[in-house]
Amino acid sequence: xxxxxxxxxxxxxxxxxxxxxxxxxxxxxxxxxxxxxxxxxxxxxxxxxxxxxxxxxxxxxxxxxxxxxxxxxxxxxxxxxxxxxxxxxxxxxxxxxxxxxxxxxxxxxxxxxxxxxxxxxxxxxxxxxxxxxxxxxxxxxxxxxxxxxxxxxxxxxxxxxxxxxxxxxxxxxxxxxxxxxxxxxxxxxxxxxxxxxxxxxxxxxxxxxxxxxxxxxxxxxxxxxxxxxxxxxxxxxxxxxxxxxxxxxxxxxxxxxxxxxxxxxxxxxxxxxxxxxxxxxxxxxxxxxxxxxxxxxxxxxxxxxxxxxxxxxxxxxxxxxxxxxxxxxxxxxxxxxxx
Amino acid sequence: xxxxxxxxxxxxxxxxxxxxxxxxxxxxxxxxxxxxxxxxxxxxxxxxxxxxxxxxxxxxxxxxxxxxxxxxxxxxxxxxxxxxxxxxxxxxxxxxxxxxxxxxxxxxxxxxxxxxxxxxxxxxxxxxxxxxxxxxxxxxxxxxxxxxxxxxxxxxxxxxxxxxxxxxxxxxxxxxxxxxxxxxxxxxxxxxxxxxxxxxxxxxxxxxxxxxxxxxxxxxxxxxxxxxxxxxxxxxxxxxxxxxxxxxxxxxxxxxxxxxxxxxxxxxxxxxxxxxxxxxxxxxxxxxxxxxxxxxxxxxxxxxxxxxxxxxxxxxxxxxxxxxxxxxxxxxxxxxxxx
Numbered sequence: 001x002x003x004x005x006x007x008x009x010x011x012x013x014x015x016x017x018x019x020x021x022x023x024x025x026x027x028x029x030x031x032x033x034x035x036x037x038x039x040x041x042x043x044x045x046x047x048x049x050x051x052x053x054x055x056x057x058x059x060x061x062x063x064x065x066x067x068x069x070x071x072x073x074x075x076x077x078x079x080x081x082x083x084x085x086x087x088x089x090x091x092x093x094x095x096x097x098x099x100x101x102x103x104x105x106x107x108x109x110x111x112x113x114x115x116x117x118x119x120x121x122x123x124x125x126x127x128x129x130x131x132x133x134x135x136x137x138x139x140x141x142x143x144x145x146x147x148x149x150x151x152x153x154x155x156x157x158x159x160x161x162x163x164x165x166x167x168x169x170x171x172x173x174x175x176x177x178x179x180x181x182x183x184x185x186x187x188x189x190x191x192x193x194x195x196x197x198x199x200x201x202x203x204x205x206x207x208x209x210x211x212x213x214x215x216x217x218x219x220x221x222x223x224x225x226x227x228x229x230x231x232x233x234x235x236x237x238x239x240x241x242x243x244x245x246x247x248x249x250x251x252x253x254x255x256x257x258x259x260x261x262x263x264x265x266x267x268x269x270x271x272x273x274x275x276x277x278x279x280x281x282x283x284x285x286x287x288x289x290x291x292x293x294x295x296x297x298x299x300x301x302x303x304x305x306x307x308x309x310x311x312x313x314x315x316x317x318x319x320x321x322x323x324x325x326x327x328x329x330x331x332x333x334x335x336x337x338x339x
Numbered sequence: 340x341x342x343x344x345x346x347x348x349x350x351x352x353x354x355x356x357x358x359x360x361x362x363x364x365x366x367x368x369x370x371x372x373x374x375x376x377x378x379x380x381x382x383x384x385x386x387x388x389x390x391x392x393x394x395x396x397x398x399x400x401x402x403x404x405x406x407x408x409x410x411x412x413x414x415x416x417x418x419x420x421x422x423x424x425x426x427x428x429x430x431x432x433x434x435x436x437x438x439x440x441x442x443x444x445x446x447x448x449x450x451x452x453x454x455x456x457x458x459x460x461x462x463x464x465x466x467x468x469x470x471x472x473x474x475x476x477x478x479x480x481x482x483x484x485x486x487x488x489x490x491x492x493x494x495x496x497x498x499x500x501x502x503x504x505x506x507x508x509x510x511x512x513x514x515x516x517x518x519x520x521x522x523x524x525x526x527x528x529x530x531x532x533x534x535x536x537x538x539x540x541x542x543x544x545x546x547x548x549x550x551x552x553x554x555x556x557x558x559x560x561x562x563x564x565x566x567x568x569x570x571x572x573x574x575x576x577x578x579x580x581x582x583x584x585x586x587x588x589x590x591x592x593x594x595x596x597x598x599x600x601x602x603x604x605x606x607x608x609x610x611x612x613x614x615x616x617x618x619x620x621x622x623x624x625x626x627x628x629x630x631x632x633x634x635x636x637x638x639x640x641x642x643x644x645x646x647x648x649x650x651x652x653x654x655x656x657x658x659x660x661x662x663x664x665x666x667x668x669x670x671x672x673x674x675x676x677x678x
Contacts, residue, residue: 074422075423080416083414091442096439098437098438100426100435103427103430112435119437257623261626282623287600290628
């Protein structure tokens with residue numbers, strides 16, 4: 001027998017997933033869902049043996065001492081490191097963390113949120129695809145404890161912990177400008193996510209401050225999944241083109257390490273011919289050749305802030321309202337920028 | 340009201356967790372648990388509102404299309420990369436993966452296994468602390484689908500996927516010996532885990548093959564949690580001691596990168612004065628200064644083999660019996676060994 005999910009009930013009865021969830025959480029009346037619809041949902045759930053974890057949760061109102069963590073990609077060392085901090089801090093407080101990756105897929109993210117709720121987590125931590133307004137609204141309405149990190153919904157009132165992405169790229173770009181570099185390329189990701197948009201803005205504003213006209217041919221926005229292929233074209237165009245650059249800002253650590261790998265392959269001397277800097281780092285950036293100047297995200301602070309806020313919510317000891325924390329990045333000057 | 344766990348029931352009634360789990364899974368009779376004990380457990384579970392996910396599982400026998408993955412540490416890039424492969428392959432097959440870290444703590448690992456079972460996963464993947472014989476026996480007896488990877492229980496008949504750790508360090512040590520290095524140190528972890536024991540053995544046998552006497556002062560076994568501090572002493576002793584070495588084998592990627600960092604700090608030229616090689620690698624090992632010669636674990640093959648075996652078990656299409664897969668490592672020669 002196949003397990004029946006909330007979405008199946010919603011689909012088969014032609015009602016919203018939110019309605020199903022509300023009804024099965026005993027919140028149908030207060031949300032003005034008609035008696036008829038409520039009846040229909042409850043009967044369906046019973047008939048199809050919908051194993052009512054949500055119901056169970058509603059009944060017990062106990063705590064599972066478990067937190068759900070949804071991140072874009074566990075193979076990205078930034079997320080795996082933050083996950084490690086969150087896990088250790090949670091453990092100190094008697095909580096277990098279950099995590100899963102959304103792979104930037106909003107539908108998958110929505111399913112993971114539902115799946116975590118079904119598995120009775122006490123709270124959720126989400127580095128969101130930023131395309132799941134509905135689920136976020138649902139969690140808010142339900143007053144379910146959750147904290148967003150890395151990516152949040154700026155237009156919504158939620159708890160979140162992010163870094164100042166704008167300030168970060170602005171700082172590293174200005175550092176290059178102060179060193180006399182003038183033709184500075186940017187290799188970044190295709191827009192869509194707030195942090196990436198902010199990083200682009202920081203780069204642009206740094207140039208503007210130094211009265212340097214923006215050259216659109218110097219900006220390469222790369223498809224995340226295809227970055228290994230696309231970055232090669234970008235590097236070639238920037239360093240071998242008609243008007244070659246003298247520095248490159250990389251907006252993520254994996255773009256920076258792949259970029260350096262390609263510059264080495266082309267025998268372009270770094271930093272003499274092309275200086276490079278990176279937003280975020282890999283743990284080996286201090287021993288690569290040359291060591292890469294980076295703005296560093298405060299991994300430990302991010303993880304600790306997230307778990308602090310969430311546990312306070314879960315245990316009901318936080319104040320009313322929401323908390324938005326924006327953490328500063330730190331410029332770590334190494335040799336790749338020409339100091 | 341606090342949620343009641345299996346272990347609470349076991350403790351309060353002074354029976355084993357296994358007994359509780361068997362009874363709540365409706366397997367009390369076939370396992371010859373007395374009617375009295377069964378009654379006691381069931382009444383206690385009802386009274387304390389033990390939300391019977393296990394019971395639910397027993398009732399529905401449905402599938403949750405979810406797999407549990409338990410690893411030692413998500414911040415370790417080896418595990419986060421394997422987790423990424425497993426997650427992507429699982430997704431292709433319609434399964435979601437929930438993961439959590441045991442931090443080498445057998446008790447925590449045991450709790451995670453129970454917690455995943457309570458959360459109705461269809462199967463488990465475990466890189467075990469190798470100190471949870473009981474839970475493994477329980478899973479086997481229950482015929483619950485699970486696969487071990489990276490670390491397994493050699494004396495038990497289970498499905499597993501590991502790499503040939505012995506052959507890996509033997510290969511890199513012999514490579515150094517073939518290049519004329521004779522005084523080869525080993526920096527590794529404190530024994531306890533099978534892969535670490537195998538790596539030590541590979542190093543020893545390589546020396547023996549070249550008729551080189553083992554010098555115990557050349558072997559440093561480091562406490563995992565303290566490696567940043569302890570490795571400094573090891574490096575100093577090896578390179579600045581009375582009888583300095585001319586090469587070092589590091590048995591993990593994080594020992595190797597920290598080791599290189601320290602050698603640089605001491606101005607020891609690599610590979611001229613000290614050649615270094617690493618078991619396993621970081622993604623940046625090809626661009627560090629100098630690029631580090633490593634034996635590489637086949638991350639992709641590990642993840643794919645694990646998920647293949649598990650899904651075949653879950654979907655009941657595998658043959659009877661168990662499958663043990665030992666994958667080969669690959670020697671990647673870079674500059675740090677002196678070629």
